[in-house]
Amino acid sequence: MTIYVGNLSYRATEADLKAVFADFGEVKRVVLPTDRETGRMRGFAFVEMIEDAQEDTAITELDGAEWMGRQLRVNKAKPREDNPRASWSKKEY
Numbered sequence: 284m285t286i287y288v289g290n291l292s293y294r295a296t297e298a299d300l301k302a303v304f305a306d307f308g309e310v311k312r313v314v315l316p317t318d319r320e321t322g323r324m325r326g327f328a329f330v331e332m333i334e335d336a337q338e339d340t341a342i343t344e345l346d347g348a349e350w351m352g353r354q355l356r357v358n359k360a361k362p363r364e365d366n367p368r369a370s371w372s373k374k375e376y
Contacts, residue, residue: 308337
């Protein structure tokens with residue numbers, strides 16, 4: 284499972300997120316997407332932990348918590364869907 288962390292401060296770093304989630308177990312991976320054009324953080328992240336039970340606890344404890352002046356949105360990440368706007372370019376005519 285992957286955890287979605289939304290409404291992040293733009294100052295948050297990978298190390299910051301690892302430290303927060305380490306309170307609930309071992310963090311396997313943190314991904315902080317950035318804007319392609321500006322290079323700025325996009326205000327959300329994905330976190331993976333070693334055990335699902337640890338992820339469930341982290342979600343329960345951190346969803347709605349205030350961190351770095353922002354109220355976090357923490358939940359299970361939804362699978363990425365193909366971009367329907369770009370699907371026309373994949374069709375053969």
